[in-house]
Amino acid sequence: MTVPAALHVPPTEAPPTALATEGLGVYYGDWLAVDDITLQVPRHHITAFIGPSGCGKSTLLRCFNRMNDLIAGARVVGRVTYGDVDLYDDRIDPVQVRRRIGMVFQRPNPFPKSVYDNVAYGLRVHAMTEDLDDRVEDALRRAALWDDVKGALKKSALALSGGQQQRLCIARTIAVEPDIVLMDEPCSALDPIATGRIEDLMQELRRDYTILIVTHNMQQAARASDYAAFLTTEVDGDGDRRRGKLVEFAATNELFTHPQDPRTENYITGRFG
Amino acid sequence: MSVETPTRPAAAPLPTYDATDLVGARLSAPRRYKNRVATACVWASVILALAPLALVIVLVVKNGLDAMGVEFFTGNIPSTRSAATGMGPAIVGTLIVTAAATVMAVPLGVLAAIYLSEYGRDGKVAATVRFLAGVMTGVPSIVMGLFVYTIWVLNFGQSAFAGALALACLMLPVVIRSGEEMLRLVPDDLRNASLALGTRKSRMIRTVVVPSALPGLTSGSLLAVARAAGETAPLLFTIGAIQTFNPNLFAGTNTVLPIQIYNGALSPFEGAHTRAWGAALALIAIVLVFTFAARLVTARLSTDRHR
Missing domain, CATH: 1.20.5 (Single alpha-helices involved in coiled-coils or other helix-helix interfaces)
Incomplete structure (x- = not known):
């Protein structure tokens, strides 16, 4: 029996790619920490990198804004492309890359300056100082922090709570109008309420930004992401050193409901071992 | 049907803890x-x-x-037998010599510290500079004076500037070492936060690292200034001796408070002793004022004054 053509579900068009890697590997010295990662990160979605500790999630994330360049001995092989630009081309200036591809860190790291100066910092660096007050306010509003701090813009950012500090760091990152926001376990230092607010915020932000988030919290990945990549560690063939490998990359609900690889299934069902 | 009110269980007797072991006296x-x-x-x-x-x-x-009195600040230094209290030339000398030494040593030292902490790190050049700064710290101050004597005084004669050179050589390693320590205390989180926003390293250092370390940099520099202001040995043969005012940094011999303390204390005359005590008080006061002023300026410039 033939299925009427009309019943064919049209193949969902893959969303345009924001970032892609091809055979990406990262060496620390002569140790290959992550190996042979090939994936496409879709635009305007939230992509989560999950996996056990030490599987290279953060290392992978730092390839996208070339933060690995700052680590002595780190070396990237393979290709990372942003649109159709090779981010590791010799002509690429990593400083400019980091303006387009912002980053939020694991521990909230506001500058020991006022709330206002924290958000204005990047704007001043990039000479985006016309309507500085408006830009600062806008960034703080988008980071859902404006109502908390509007009366205390001149107060030290260090007086804020951990969750507020992390939202301030997000405001600081999006103030310079990046295209992509990388988040390296942004909630691991926060309590569940603050975590919830950051996750809500991510949903707001994905309309304007492509978000990549590293997390080892699977519930968070399931709740908050559209796509998920599962990485794991593999023992090196000739030694006891471990290296990170990409196991599976799929839409999040696919990955969580129909994992294609037994290792993924073991991990998400808690039988990892 | 009446609703049965839940009855509380009979109150259990409160446990009586033996707290005697919690009492320090026990x-x-x-x-x-x-x-x-x-x-x-x-x-x-x-x-x-x-x-x-x-x-x-x-x-x-x-x-x-x-x-103390007006004459102490305005009068020339009298001959050693005199009971007059003038000490003005030495106050002026101390101020200009220390100021000149600070202007030379602190910027250079802080820049060197920035190089060591932010650029050189663990490289060979940095290790060499660090080692040499360590050696320089250990050089006796009189040797520093001799050094300046041979390379400067023999060519250009004694002056406040020659003394300042000797003091600057003494201050430099102190500023470098303490400065590097202070810069290293700035957490890498802050450096990364700045760089991840697309900031150039030089700007990151100017806008994040140095402001965060500023109080520490000031403390280290002040220690060096205080140490230099009290030095006698390296000045003995670099600035010469004078009893009248010489506000010219570059020409003519000069004098400073520590030298006057030394001279006065060695003299057998009562008036000279009094002047030496006065000079000591003035020296302590000057260092105190420097310290206080620097703290005030640092507090003003400090990035976290809103806290």
């Missing part, structure tokens, strides 16, 4: 004894450490006040 005798001895030792150390400081301040103020 410590066993040996521990109590040790505790008292340790406390006594700590207090004795504090008093022992503070006593010289207190004595110095009390003595200097008590004896130095005799010399």
Whole structure:
């Protein structure tokens, strides 16, 4: 029996790619920490990198804004492309890359300056100082922090709570109008309420930004992401050193409901071992 | 049908905790004894450490006040037999020599510290510079004076500037080493936060690292300034001797308070002793004012003054 053509579900068009890697590997010295990662990160979605500790999630994330360049001995092989630009081309200036591809860190790291100066910092660096007050306010509003701090813009950012500090760091990152926001376990230092607010915020932000988030919290990945990549560690063939490998990359609900690889299934069902 | 009110279970008797072991007085005798001895030792150390400081301040103020007056600040330094109290030339000399040395040593030292902490890191050049700064710290101050004597004074003669050069050589390693320590205390999180926003390294250092380390940099520099202001040996043969005002940094011999303290104290005459005490008081006051002013400026510039 033939299925009427009309019943064919049209193949969902893959969303345009924001970032892609091809055979990406990262060496620390002569140790290959992550190996042979090939994936496409879709635009305007939230992509989560999950996996056990030490599987290279953060290392992978730092390839996208070339933060690995700052680590002595780190070396990237393979290709990372942003649109159709090779981010590791010799002509690429990593400083400019980091303006387009912002980053939020694991521990909230506001500058020991006022709330206002924290958000204005990047704007001043990039000479985006016309309507500085408006830009600062806008960034703080988008980071859902404006109502908390509007009366205390001149107060030290260090007086804020951990969750507020992390939202301030997000405001600081999006103030310079990046295209992509990388988040390296942004909630691991926060309590569940603050975590919830950051996750809500991510949903707001994905309309304007492509978000990549590293997390080892699977519930968070399931709740908050559209796509998920599962990485794991593999023992090196000739030694006891471990290296990170990409196991599976799929839409999040696919990955969580129909994992294609037994290792993924073991991990998400808690039988990892 | 009446609703049965839930009855509270009969109150259990409150447990009576034996809290006697929580009371410090119940410590066993040996521990109590040790505790008292340790406390006594700590207090004795504090008093022992503070006593010289207190004595110095009390003595200097008590004896130095005799010399104080308008003449102390405005008068030329009299001959050693005189009872006059003039010390003005030495105050001016100390101010210009120390200021000139600070202007030379602090910027250079801080820049070197920035190089070591932010650029050189663990490289060979940095290790060499660090080693040489360490050696330089250990050079006796009189040797530093001799060094300046041979390369500067023999060519250009004695002057306040020659003295300042010698003091700057003394200050430089102190500023470098303490500066590097302070810069290294700035957490890498802050550096990364700045770089991840697309900031150039030089700008990151200017806008994040240095402001965060500023109070520490100031403290280190002040230590160096205070040390230099009190130096006698390297100035003995670099700035010469003079009893009248010479506000010119580059020409003519000069004099400073430590040299006057030295001269006055060695003299057998009462008036000279009084002047020496006065000079000591003035020197302490100058260092104190420097310290206070620098703290004030740092607090103003400090990035986290809103806290």
